[in-house]
Amino acid sequence: MKLPTPKPGAIIYDDQKLYITLANYPIAEGHTVVVWKDKVTDLHLLSREDYIYLMNKVDMIRNALLKTLRLKKVYLIYADEINQVHWHLIPRFEEKGFNILIHKPKILKDFSLVQKIKTNL
Secondary structure, three states, X not given: OOOOOOOXXXXXXXXXXXXXXXOOOOOOOOXXXXXXXXXXXXXXXXXXHXXXXXXXXXXXXXXXXHHHHOOXXXXXXXXXXXXXXXXXXXXXXXXXXXXXXXXXXXXXXXXXXXXHHHHOO
């Protein structure tokens, strides 16, 4: 399985090491993905320095999502089903528990949230 290419207009942040984008098929408004650019199949294979860098960016985007969407919680999900280091950040609105994870993804069509999130980075 290969990581999908982000949709034009969905990129929130991009640098030499990673990019942050709204998910192509979000399960909740603001569902965001942080993707390590170099081919690394699992977190434990990152250097300590790169791991800290990645997690600082995950923390940065989580805080921006909390502020932008006025939430108390954003789920951080690391799944390596595609053998590439990436995190899913899924905003939890009023729903509790893991029920949010069973929502059927819908294709991303509205990119208006990108600029709002960038403002809060």
